[in-house]
Amino acid sequence: MTYRTITTQRRVIPEGKDFCDEAVTIIGMDDEGGGAFVTIRQESAMDSDIIRIDPDEWPAVRAAVNRMVRECERAGE
Numbered sequence: 001m002t003y004r005t006i007t008t009q010r011r012v013i014p015e016g017k018d019f020c021d022e023a024v025t026i027i028g029m030d031d032e033g034g035g036a037f038v039t040i041r042q043e044s045a046m047d048s049d050i051i052r053i054d055p056d057e058w059p060a061v062r063a064a065v066n067r068m069v070r071e072c073e074r075a076g077e
Helices: 058-075
Strands: 009-012 025-031 036-043 049-052
Touching: none
Parallel strands: none
Antiparallel strands: 009 025, 025 036, 036 049
């Protein structure tokens, strides 16, 4: 039998924070039988929230997030 490996999670860790700190954002890939989708999760002592993104919708979601980030930067000026 042959095997393959895939990466199903990446962690975005703020400088100076621990691997399991609640400020860590976990970008993942999952599949519940209908095809792969992206998850974005941040865990806290209170709960765990997951956002599911279909690959086809990612360009629009990414563009909206990028626009909102720019708005947030402008609001802080």
